[in-house]
Each structure stands twice: as structure tokens, then as C-alpha cells.
Amino acid sequence: MIPHNVLLLQATDEVTRPTFWRIGPIQKAIFYYLAALAIAVFLVSSYRRVQQYLAGGPDELSRLDELPGRVVDAAKAVLSNRPLFEGDLVAGAMHAMILWGFLTLLIATTILGIDMDLYRPLTGDSFFVGQFYLSYSFVVDAMGLLFVVGLGVAIYRRYGARTDRLLGRHTGLEDDLFLWTLFLLGVGGYLTEGIRILGQGFPSFETVSFVGWGLAIVLEGAGVTPQLAATVYPVIWWSHSLLALVFVAAIPQGKPFHMLASFANVVASDDDAGRRLPGIPSDLDATNATSIDDFTWKDRLDQDACTKCGRCSSACPANASGRDLDPRNVILDLKGYREARNAGAESVPIVADGGTSVIDSRTMESCMACMACMDACPVDVEHLKSFTRLNRQLVDEGEVDTNLQDTFQNVMQDGNTFGNPQRDRGAWTSELEFDVTDARETEVEYLWYVGDYPSFDERNKAVARSLATLFDHADVEYGILYDDEQYDGNDIRRAGEEFLFLQQASHHVETFEDCEFDKIVCTDPHSYNTFKNEYPEVDFGKFEDDPMMDTPVDGSWDGAPVFHWTQVVEDLVTSGALGLSGTELDDTVTYHDPCHLGRYNDEYEAPRDLIEATGCDLVEMPRNRDDSFCCGGGGGGLWLDFDDEPKPSEERLREALQDTAAGDAVEKFxxxxxxxxxxxEDGRKTGGYEDDIEIVDVAELLVEAVEEQSDSVESLMQRPADG
Incomplete structure (x- = not known):
């Protein structure tokens, strides 16, 4: 960045400043030569960066469609610093001051260069005088002060407060140099300005440069004479100028490049990243992560856009539980390996179970696919996309945890994660006092996808029966698929089993097309997400010639409106179909936002509205809505064993009983x-909370309220009339 106070020689009686004051013609020529050299290094190095992206594989998504709108939206997000303010007000304000100050100084330098190198040679005049100069000087001084203060806060957070998330094995000398270079540029600009004002005898109009004027007064009080200031000015000016030119040349070489890569990454971001995963090529020879060349250009841009801020690390529940996963480290490890390979380093496996590899398999197995890292990232790094690529590579090589492998086998052979006979899938309905419609035989409004756990797990069968009771009570036209319902495939896909996911998806799409229904309603947020966001994206036709695939569906599924059951029942409550008055229950409860319902699909209010409709006193968890802390079951975590200390579920229950406003008065989670x-339910046992709190589903709470309301009405009807 050429300093804003590279001065243009002007008459001293004008309201302006001499740009190259005390800088002779030879020095001026040297400066222009060095400036051209710095810009050339910047452009050539930036081009090489772009070449690295182009060397990456193609991305399945259209990243640059509607480019003008993308650029405008990215500019709004970046300039407002909105993502940075979320979750850390101090960091947001600090970065805003640095960004706005830096951009102001950059614009000021550009304006000065236009006047000096274009306008003046063409017109013989200058606009850098009078009111323009005074306004320019005041704004630059004010915004430059914000720049320096923001950097001061950053220095304190890193070296004074030593904020944990700013530290790690990927932070080091380049981070220190970046921060201190910016700080010295800001302070050096004011020092240059103060020395000039003092050396020129305090021109009266320069009071608009209030920081430089104040610094000149301080220097004079310290014994610096105008003569001494004029003598040392060229040394100060050259020190500041050389530092600025070195910084310009160094931008593409390391961390400073995130200033450009981050903006580009936001421009190319996918609004549905994480909730939908990219597919795999139909080419049988295609690989997932055998080498760094398998990563797409967007994966590589993600790596360069990472600012090492550590927000993903601090948000990650696996990291908080002591597992071997730090999302920042995975992204930066991949970047480091890519750069090492470009420099000629020896090739090693990208991901493997032990041995020498870039990423260890246990690291990837630790991921809960909760998307907390992506939600926390201010520059839209799509961690889950790269993580899934790594998991797919582990599946390709057969380096998968045995528990996870058993689950894959169960789905492959039996159609469900339990390995139970499919004929038992609808057995949970036998204890109901009414029949549940077979959607394969009768047209219904709602096709209800029950899911594996509500169908086979004894504790969750109670939830399925509760929901069926609510549907029946409200006269909803619904039906289920019985033994034609199989596992939806959401979590095995995130664990890397893409082919098995495609088989499950094709089975369900074929089944859906054979039924007559208007909408799909899901018990499980995981199936809700995958039916809504992923099934319609699959092009089954491209796998029709693949001997490993059995895809009876041709092309893509047209889709259908998909709802989580809380959204459907919320409408029933609002319409009065359940007859609730909002006073039936008086329990003190707290609610946990499921990742796939909340963070994935932005549904936060429907479950809360239902809880409040029962009359319960809802007390919010400290971490709620998009800040919710994962239970630990996603991404295959439900089927894996980890020695977490504490388990995510245990930590969440502790939070409910100790950190909510109601404390241990919370009765139900x-x-x-x-x-x-x-x-x-597992965390309640292992964490020792069995006597402290009850775990209930919203459906069970609603059924309790409906039964309470029905008992009250029946009691009222049986009461003897007065007189």
C-alpha cells in the first residue's frame, strides 16, 4: 500500500501539502521504480495463486452464476462485517475498524496517485487543494486512527489476553509479521505526517490532520526542532514507503492474501453448503482424496480464505469434547500439504488410519457433521464439503471403524441401521388403539416417513406412537410405507458411504413415485434435511450404466413439499385442531435445538411454539438456536465409541441444569x-443425571397436554349441575 502521505510538490502558500517534500528527483525515480516492481510482484504472484485454483478439479455446483449479484451480496457482508460481529462483538468491532481504516487509506492513496500521475500531467492543474484537501486530510486522519486502534486491540487479544482460539499449531511468525506490519504502517504514517507538519512550521490549515498535528506538538515538546524534523523527514518517509511496498509485494505470499481470497470465497459460496453435499462423478476411475489434485478449485480457495481466527475450533463440539478434531487444523493441514507439494515435497496419503498421512482417519470419524464450524466461519469456508471428501476416501480404502462398517452392512442387507427384519418396521403401530394407513395402498395428504429409530428403538417407539396419536386426534390424513420404508441415508452419506446413500435414495424415490400423496412429513430432522435438500439434487440417470449401482430411477426426483413434524403440528395447534388452551401443563422445561432442524434448515420457532402451547415454562439454554451444541450423534457419531470427557450429551445436560436461568429447577429436557x-438418554445415565432431569420429545409433551385437556373436559362434563 503506497502511503497516503506520499507528497506532491506544491507552492507553500496553497492549502495543500508538497507531496515529495525534501525528496529529490533521483529519489523520486527510485521510488517509482520500486513501486512498479512491488506491483509487478503482486500481480505475478496473484496470477500464480489463481493458477493453483485452476489446477484443482471442477466443482459440481455453479459457483459463479449470477455473478454481479454474488459480488454485491459479498460486498455487503464483508463491508458490514456482519459475520464477524456474530458471537464476538469485540472481534467484530476490532476487525471493522481495521478493515474500514485500511480501505480508507487505500482509497486515499489511489486518489493521490490519480491526481499526481494522471490529472496533473493531463490538465496541468491539481484537485488536491483547498476544501478537497482539508476534507481529505480530516477523513484520512480519522479513519487511520480507527485502523491503529483496531490493530492495538488485535495485538492485545493475541499477546496480552492470549485469546485461546487465536493460538494453535498453525499460528506463528507469518501471523506476527502480518499484524505488526499493519500496525507499523498505521503508526508510521502518522509519524511521517507529524514530522512533516513540525518541519514545515505548523501550517495553520493542517489542524484538520488532528492526529498528525497532535503528534507534532508531542515531538516538539520532546525537543525535536523544525530543523531536525526537516533533516530526518526523508529517512522517516523512506522507511514508511519501503515497508508499504514490501507489504504490497508480500500480499500473495502468505496470510495477507486472505484479504482477497476471503472476499472471493464469499462470492463463490453456496447458500446450501452442508445441508446438501456434492455428489460423486459417474466415472468409475474417479477418486475422492487420493492426492491433493482431487480437491476442487473451491476446496483450494477455502484453504487460502481461512484467516486462522479459530471460530470454527471454538464452536466445534468434537474439539470441546477432547476428540482429535480441530476444523481449522484440517483445512490448514490440507493447505500446507498443497503448498509443500508445489514446492516439490514427497507425496503422502491425504487421509489414512495411522501411519504417515496429512489427516488421520480418527480425526474424520470425530466429526459430528453438525455444521457449527461452517456457521461460525466469517468467510464461508465449507469445511463439511472437504471433510466428506476425506470420509469417502476412507470408505473407498476400507479404513472405516468396525462399528460404522457394521452399520453400513446392516443398511445394505436389511435396509435399516439396526439390522432388523424389514417386516418388523411397522410393528410399533400394534400398540395403538387405531389403525395407521398404508400409504402404498391409499391416497393420503401426508406421507409420513417414520425413520429407523422411531421404528425399531424402544424409547423412540413411544415418540412415534405419540405423534401418531396427535395426527389421529386432529384427523390428519396420513399414512406410512411400512416395510417399504428404509433408512434415509443422511448420516451414512456424511460418514462417506456415497454409493449406499444413492441406493437408499433411489429406492425411496421409486417408492414415493408409486404412492399418491401431497406432502412428506418426517419424524427425524436428518431425514427431513436429506429429503428436502439432497434427494432432488441427485441425477440418478448418470449412474444407469454403472454395474455397481442398481438405480431404478431415471433422471432426478421432482421432489415434494417436505416438512418436519413440528411444522405440521404447529399448524394444527394454531387451527385449534388439538384443542389446547396453553394452560394444560406447568412444568419448567428447556429445549435443545437439533442441528439438522435448526442450524441446517433454520427452523427454530415451531418446536418452541408447540412447547409454549402446552403451558410449560420454557427456559432457554445459553447456547440456543444457531449456537446450539450438538448432541454428538450426527455424522455417524451415534454408532461410534469415543472416550469423550465429557460427552457432548453430558455437557449439554450440565448446561441445562447449571447454566440456564432456572438452574436445577428445570424438570424436563x-x-x-x-x-x-x-x-x-445415554448422557443422562453416564453423566449421573437420572434423578435430576427427564428427557422427553416435544410430541410426548403435546400428548400429555392433550390428555390433560381431555381429562379436564371430561371432568367438567361429569360435574353435577348446580341446584
Whole structure:
């Protein structure tokens, strides 16, 4: 960045400043030569960066469609610093001051260069005088001060407060140099300005440069004479200028490049990243992560866009539980290996179970696919996309945890994760006092996808029966698929089993097309997400010639409206179909937002509205809505064993009883996901909370309220009339 106070020689009686004050013609020529050299290095090095992206594989998604709108949206996000303010007000304000100050100084330098090198040679005049100069000087001084203060806060957070998430094995000398270079550029600009003002005898109009004027007064008070200031000015000016030119040349070489890569990454981001995963090529020879060349250009851009801020690390529940996963480290390890390979380093496996590899398999197995890392990232790094690629490579090589492998086998052979006979899938309905319609035989409004756990797990069968009771009570036209319902495939896909996911998807799409229904309703947020966001994206036709695939569906599924059951029942409550008055229950409860319902699909209010409709006193968890802490069951975590200390479910229950406003007065921990119910029932036992809190599903709470309301009405009807 050429300093804003590279001065243009002007008459001293004008309201302006001499740009190259005390800088002779030879020095001026040297400066222009060095400036051209710095810009050339910047451009050539940036081009080489772009070449690295182009060397990556093609991305399955259209990343640059509607480019003008993308650029405008990215500019709004970056300039407002909105993502940075979320979750850390101090960091947001600090970065805003640095960004806005830096951009102001950059614009000021550009304006000065236009006047000096274009306008003046063409017109013989200058606009850098009078009111323009005074306004320019005031704005630059004010915004430059924000720049320096912001950097001061950053220095304190890193070296004084030593904020944990800013530290790690990927932080080091280049981070220190970046931060201190910016700080010295800001301070050096003011020092240059103060020395000039003092050396020129305090021109009266320069009071608009209030920081430089104040610094000149301080220097004069310290014994610096105008003569001494004029003598040392060229040394100060050259020190500042050389540092600025070195910084410009160094931008593409390391961390400073994130200033450009981050913006580009936001421009190319996918609004549905994580909730939908990219597919795999139909080419049988295609690989997932055998080498760094398998990663797409967007994966590589993600790596360069990472600012090492550590927000993903601090948000990650696996990291908080002591597992071997730090999302930042995975992204930066891949970047480091890519750069090492470009420099001629020896090739090693990208991901493997032990041995020498870039990423260890246990690291990938630790991921819960909760998307907390992506939600926390201010520059839209799509961690889950790269993580899934690594998991697919582990599946390709057969380096998968035995428990996970058993689950894959169960789905492959029996159609469900339990390995139970499919003929028993609808057995949970036998204890109901009414029949559940077979959607394969009767046209229904809602095709209800029950899911594995509500169908086979004893604790979750109670939830399925509760939901069926609510549907029956409200006269909803619904039906289920019985033994034609299989596992939806959401979590095995995130664990890397893409082919098995495709088989499950093709089975369900074929089954859906054979039924007559208007909408799909899901018990499980995981199936809700995959039916809504992933099934319609699959092009089954491209696998029709693959001997490993049995895809009876040709092309893509047209889709259908997909709902989580809380959204459907919320409408029933609003319409009065359940007859609730909102006073039936008086329990003190807290609610846990499931990742796939909340963070994945932005549904936060429907479950809360249902809880409040029962009359319960809902007390929010400190970490709620998009800040919710994962139960630990996603991404295959439900089927894996980890020595977490504490388990995510245990930590969440502790939070409910100790950190909510109601404290240990919380009686019920309410969930809206079968996996969450399973994980928290386990955490209640292992964490020693069995006598302290009850785990219930929203459906069970509603049924209790409906039964309470029915009992009240029956009691009222049986009461003898007065007189």
C-alpha cells in the first residue's frame, strides 16, 4: 500500500501539502521504480495463486452464476462485517475498524496517485487543494486512527489476553509479521505526517490532520526542532514507503492474501453448503482424496480464505469434547500439504488410519457433521464439503471403524441401521388403539416417513406412537410405507458411504413415485434435511450404466413439499385442531435445538411454539438456536465409541441444569429429534443425571397436554349441575 502521505510538490502558500517534500528527483525515480516492481510482484504472484485454483478439479455446483449479484451480496457482508460481529462483538468491532481504516487509506492513496500521475500531467492543474484537501486530510486522519486502534486491540487479544482460539499449531511468525506490519504502517504514517507538519512550521490549515498535528506538538515538546524534523523527514518517509511496498509485494505470499481470497470465497459460496453435499462423478476411475489434485478449485480457495481466527475450533463440539478434531487444523493441514507439494515435497496419503498421512482417519470419524464450524466461519469456508471428501476416501480404502462398517452392512442387507427384519418396521403401530394407513395402498395428504429409530428403538417407539396419536386426534390424513420404508441415508452419506446413500435414495424415490400423496412429513430432522435438500439434487440417470449401482430411477426426483413434524403440528395447534388452551401443563422445561432442524434448515420457532402451547415454562439454554451444541450423534457419531470427557450429551445436560436461568429447577429436557433423544438418554445415565432431569420429545409433551385437556373436559362434563 503506497502511503497516503506520499507528497506532491506544491507552492507553500496553497492549502495543500508538497507531496515529495525534501525528496529529490533521483529519489523520486527510485521510488517509482520500486513501486512498479512491488506491483509487478503482486500481480505475478496473484496470477500464480489463481493458477493453483485452476489446477484443482471442477466443482459440481455453479459457483459463479449470477455473478454481479454474488459480488454485491459479498460486498455487503464483508463491508458490514456482519459475520464477524456474530458471537464476538469485540472481534467484530476490532476487525471493522481495521478493515474500514485500511480501505480508507487505500482509497486515499489511489486518489493521490490519480491526481499526481494522471490529472496533473493531463490538465496541468491539481484537485488536491483547498476544501478537497482539508476534507481529505480530516477523513484520512480519522479513519487511520480507527485502523491503529483496531490493530492495538488485535495485538492485545493475541499477546496480552492470549485469546485461546487465536493460538494453535498453525499460528506463528507469518501471523506476527502480518499484524505488526499493519500496525507499523498505521503508526508510521502518522509519524511521517507529524514530522512533516513540525518541519514545515505548523501550517495553520493542517489542524484538520488532528492526529498528525497532535503528534507534532508531542515531538516538539520532546525537543525535536523544525530543523531536525526537516533533516530526518526523508529517512522517516523512506522507511514508511519501503515497508508499504514490501507489504504490497508480500500480499500473495502468505496470510495477507486472505484479504482477497476471503472476499472471493464469499462470492463463490453456496447458500446450501452442508445441508446438501456434492455428489460423486459417474466415472468409475474417479477418486475422492487420493492426492491433493482431487480437491476442487473451491476446496483450494477455502484453504487460502481461512484467516486462522479459530471460530470454527471454538464452536466445534468434537474439539470441546477432547476428540482429535480441530476444523481449522484440517483445512490448514490440507493447505500446507498443497503448498509443500508445489514446492516439490514427497507425496503422502491425504487421509489414512495411522501411519504417515496429512489427516488421520480418527480425526474424520470425530466429526459430528453438525455444521457449527461452517456457521461460525466469517468467510464461508465449507469445511463439511472437504471433510466428506476425506470420509469417502476412507470408505473407498476400507479404513472405516468396525462399528460404522457394521452399520453400513446392516443398511445394505436389511435396509435399516439396526439390522432388523424389514417386516418388523411397522410393528410399533400394534400398540395403538387405531389403525395407521398404508400409504402404498391409499391416497393420503401426508406421507409420513417414520425413520429407523422411531421404528425399531424402544424409547423412540413411544415418540412415534405419540405423534401418531396427535395426527389421529386432529384427523390428519396420513399414512406410512411400512416395510417399504428404509433408512434415509443422511448420516451414512456424511460418514462417506456415497454409493449406499444413492441406493437408499433411489429406492425411496421409486417408492414415493408409486404412492399418491401431497406432502412428506418426517419424524427425524436428518431425514427431513436429506429429503428436502439432497434427494432432488441427485441425477440418478448418470449412474444407469454403472454395474455397481442398481438405480431404478431415471433422471432426478421432482421432489415434494417436505416438512418436519413440528411444522405440521404447529399448524394444527394454531387451527385449534388439538384443542389446547396453553394452560394444560406447568412444568419448567428447556429445549435443545437439533442441528439438522435448526442450524441446517433454520427452523427454530415451531418446536418452541408447540412447547409454549402446552403451558410449560420454557427456559432457554445459553447456547440456543444457531449456537446450539450438538448432541454428538450426527455424522455417524451415534454408532461410534469415543472416550469423550465429557460427552457432548453430558455437557449439554450440565448446561441445562447449571447454566440456564432456572438452574436445577428445570424438570424436563425437551428434544425434537430421535437421535438427540437416544444420545441424551445415554448422557443422562453416564453423566449421573437420572434423578435430576427427564428427557422427553416435544410430541410426548403435546400428548400429555392433550390428555390433560381431555381429562379436564371430561371432568367438567361429569360435574353435577348446580341446584
Amino acid at each position: 425437551v428434544v425434537a429429534c430421535p437421535m438427540c433423544l437416544t444420545m441424551y
